[in-house]
Amino acid sequence: MKKISLDQEQLSLAKFNSSGPFAIKGIAGSGKTTVGLKRLQYLRTKATSEDKILVVTYHKVLTDYLKYLGDEGEDIFEEEVLDNQELFQHKKEEDKKPCGVDIINIDKLVHQYYSKYRDLKKNHKHYKSLPRFTSPYRDLHETFMQSLEILKDRYPDSKVLKRDYNFLKKEIDFINNCRIVSEKSYQIFSRVGRNRNEEQKYTIPKKSQARRELFELRREYNNNLIIQGKMDFPVMRLLAIRYISENPPMCYQHIIIDECQDLDRSRMDFLKFFLKDNNTTTATFLYDNAQSIYEGSWLGNGHAFSSLGINILGNRSRILKYNYRTTYEIQSAAQSLIKHNNYKQEIEPVMINKGGVKPFLAECKTQADHDKYIIDTIKNQERNLDLKDIIVACRTNQEAERLTLVISDSGIDCTHFRSSQNNFKNNTVRVMTINCTKGLESEMVILANLNKDVIPVNSKDPIQALQDLRILYVGMTRASNILHLVSYEESSPFIQNMPLDSFKLVDLEQYQEFVLLEKDMKQEVRSLISQLMDELALFEQIRNEYRPESNFQECFENLMTGVINIERITDKAEEIHVKLDQNSSLKNLISSFIETCLLKKHLAREEMMKFSRCPFKMESRKKNLEKRYPYFSEESIQSLASIGHLTQQNQKESIDYSSFISGFSKILEIELHNIFEERSYFDNANFEGTKQFGSGTYKLYDILKYIYHHVSGTLNDINESLEYINFRKQRNKATHAHCVRLEEYEVIEKEMLRPNGIIDMLHDQLEKE
Ligand SMILES: Nc1ncnc2c1ncn2[C@@H]1O[C@H](COP(=O)(O)OP(=O)(O)OP(=O)(O)O)[C@@H](O)[C@H]1O
CATH class of the missing domain: 3.40.50.300 (P-loop containing nucleotide triphosphate hydrolases)
Known part of the structure; x- marks a missing residue:
């Protein structure tokens, strides 16, 4: 499992140290669950062995996933958790045993307390036939329709009761899920999140006869369910709450609730009973309203924490907005x-x-x-x-x-x-x-x-x-x-x-x-592509690493402008290599560069051409490229077009690889040179500069994309090259977010050079050899 190094904001949230409620809202993939796990680790090392921590999720699958991450990921985090938090000052020195943790999905917890209620009422005349679990859809439907008939007899002119089963059942569930216990409250209850204009026919006016009838339908249905020995989830939750409000459950020192935008009011109310009543307890709510997928969701439909009697003020409510997951x-x-x-x-x-x-x-x-x-x-x-x-x-x-x-x-x-x-x-x-x-x-x-x-x-x-x-x-x-x-x-x-x-x-x-295609063939194509990517990443890498040294610029430019074909590249590289000091890390880089070139030459010659396709004739190809890359120089367009042309012509024959490479190198030369020119902007460390640099990398990236696409012409699933992804990894921020500041860009650069980055990999590889 990969090691994670939390960012500053995430770390401060994981170690937030005041008691009381605390909310972390964040976009998908921003690390809410990760922060939750880190927080669990942190609270665990700090709490006493008598304390218990509850981690709640909505879904069983997520619960299992968290347990799995918990088991696998004892040490998934890079950082050590710091000590000395006020919150834990009560912890005695001798009490170092970790406290217990329950990870459970909310409905399982509800069911446990519903079962206790059922046991308690086993001799009660109305409640004695409560079932162990929820009833099948068919049975619930039957009871619902019976209750509806009763209401229709009571209100023969009703319009709302003529609506279909789905509409009515959803509304009854909604009332139960929101724990609306009197008709008076239902009459004035706002359904947050509904857009009135478009959905007029789906809303039920406040203070209306329709709401009265629906509320009575809900009463009839709930009663009938219990009398007939049937059960559904909303009613089960109401009974579980009834039980714990009279018989306080075992309480937890800390509660962490993941994906809590999905919880409806009854589930949120239910959980509140589990928090210990003392001044060192904490409750952490992790949520994202854009991922709220249930109609009854309380927070997800725009209700505030205060509506639950939970006050989350000031720095107790934080936002995570960096997406670490997706591309x-x-x-x-x-x-x-x-x-x-x-x-x-x-x-x-x-x-x-x-x-x-x-x-x-x-x-x-x-x-x-x-x-x-x-x-x-x-x-x-x-x-x-x-x-x-x-x-x-x-x-x-x-x-x-x-x-x-x-x-x-x-x-x-x-x-x-x-x-x-x-x-x-x-x-x-x-x-x-x-x-x-x-x-x-x-x-x-x-x-x-x-x-x-x-x-x-x-x-x-x-x-x-x-x-x-x-x-x-x-x-x-x-x-x-x-x-x-x-x-x-x-x-x-x-x-x-x-x-x-x-x-x-x-x-x-x-x-x-x-x-x-044969599996091996696919693999070779992939490996070829990744080597090309490697090589280009290396150019960039060299440039980045030695940016401050003027003699490097010369060396690099020599390397670049001397490129005519692959042999020339390697020769030049070897020349520089010999001249360099034994300890120079550039020497290593160039060694691996040479290795890559040779390997590439060997592998690429045959395979690259087999898979190149380009559907255009030379002139139309050029026009097309001009449209696609309006910022490319004429020479680049010419070279790109001839590469396409050349490769198409030679598709089925053995090909002149060096002409291909010379075209390819020409483009690199020109475009990398352009980027180099922009270094003056970059050095000025201002906003404009970064923007310019961004567009420079964009050119390079586009060439890469073109070549990649070209090489893998028929391959529609161009997702296999990890190197490709790695190479692009640091580019997007500068390319797409035009307002990136230089400092941020430098952070990205450092990230490229971080341990286990490309450089380390190359060193490792060389050492092994
Ligand atoms: N600081 C970080 N550095 C690197 N990877 C991170 C960092 N924080 C989170 N991640 C990774 O990002 C991915 C998403 O994290 P996580 O599942 O915690 O996000 P989330 O906000 O809970 O997402 P969602 O709401 O979509 O379920 C995970 O693979 C996690 O390991």
Whole structure:
């Protein structure tokens, strides 16, 4: 498991040391759960052995995931937790044993107390037949319809009671979930988050006869359930609360609640009973309203903590806005989903440093094509990813069940993750509903069955549509590197509303072509691409490392301008290498550069050309390139165009590799030189300079992208090169956020040179040799 070094803000939140409630709001991937885990570690080392800590999540799957992270990740953090916090001054020296921790999902906890209530009432004339668990849908539906009939007899002219089952049941659940216990409160209750204009017909006016009838329906239904020995979740929670309000439960010194935007009022109220009543207890709330996916969500629908009697003031409410998880491209697509479907996000995310490939959109014709695409995609990744790094998620459990069978039948190990025990250690593909992916993450996520009328289930119901939009947003933001969106017949309107450039559209025929290639061949192509990337990263690296020394500039420029073909590059490099002092780290860099060049030459010659394709003729190719790269010099355009031309002509024959490389090198030479020129801006350390530098790297990046695309012409899944991702890692911030300050850029640079960075890897490699 990777080591994490928390940023300053995260660390200060993990070690926030005053008692009382404390809220951390943050965008998807900003490290809320990570901070929660660190905070748990911190509180644990500080609390006494009599204390207990409760960690609560909404979903069982997330609970299992946290337990897994807790087990695996005893030392996932780089930093030591500091001592001396006032909060723990009461801790005695001799009491060093760690306190106990309960990690549980909220509904399991509710069920425990409901069971106690059931035991207590086993001889009560009305409550004696309470069931152990919730009843099947069929039974609940039956009781509901009976209760509705009673109400219809009572109010024969009622309009609201003529609404369909889903509408009415949702409203009754809403009343129960919000713990609205009198008709008077219901009459004046505002349903935050509903847009009145568009959803007039879905809102029920305040102080109306309709609300009276609905409230009576709720009473009738709740009573009938209990009398008939049936149970649903909202009523179960009310009974559990009734129990703990009369029989105080075992209390906790600290409570951490992850994803608490999903909790409705009854769950939040329930949890409040578990906090010890003393002046050293803490409650940490971790949440993100953009990921609120349930209608009854309390915070998620805009209610304030104060409405729960919880006061979170001043620096007790903090925001995390740096996205550490996803790539720039995935985050942009998720933002575009939100923007183009008219939803406004509370916190504007800031990308930290990751670049990758756009999400793949595969719009298949039939369900069979859809399933095949998913299977091929998984098989295709087998060499690069473990199966457990892949999540396949869809809207419903029924579809998840079906996909699990289909994927298993193709010989891939795969498990349906849901409410039963979920083992995160097993190396199998994880199939689940998108709701269950909440709080999880994975290298690769395949969102399946994104069809019209599946998501949103009912686009005419704006509340449902908003929930489903957030569900899709949650699903998309689970992917750390690769995201596939797959549909068949007709895609979800959410996707149709997004601009096409948010995705990389999959040409299904070409995809098949790649899938059919031999595994070894694929691997070679990947390795070739990554070597090219390495080499370019190295140029950059050398330049960055020796920026302050003027003689380096000369040396570097010699290296660059002397480039005509690969032999010349290596010769020049060797020349410099000989001249350098034995201890110079530049010497090592150049050694590895030479190694890379030679290796590249060896591997690239044959394979590179096999996979190059370019569909244009020379002149149209040039025009196209000019349009695409308006800031490129004429010479660069000419060279790029001839590379394409050359490679196309030589596609099937043995090729003149050195001409290819000379074109390629020419571009590098020109564009890197341009960047060099911009160094004066960079040295001025002002805003403009950074911007200019940003555009400089952008040029280089675009060349890379072009070459990458070119080399991997037929490969639609251009996601396999880790090096590619690494190389781009530090670029996005300067490229896309035009207002990055120089200091920030320097932080990024340091990050590039951090331990285990590219330089270290090269040194290690050399040492091994
Ligand atoms: N300071 C950091 N440095 C590097 N990686 C980090 C840092 N903070 C968090 N991460 C990583 O970012 C990813 C997302 O973190 P985490 O799951 O805690 O975010 P989250 O805010 O809970 O996300 P979500 O709300 O989407 O579930 C994890 O892989 C985590 O290891």
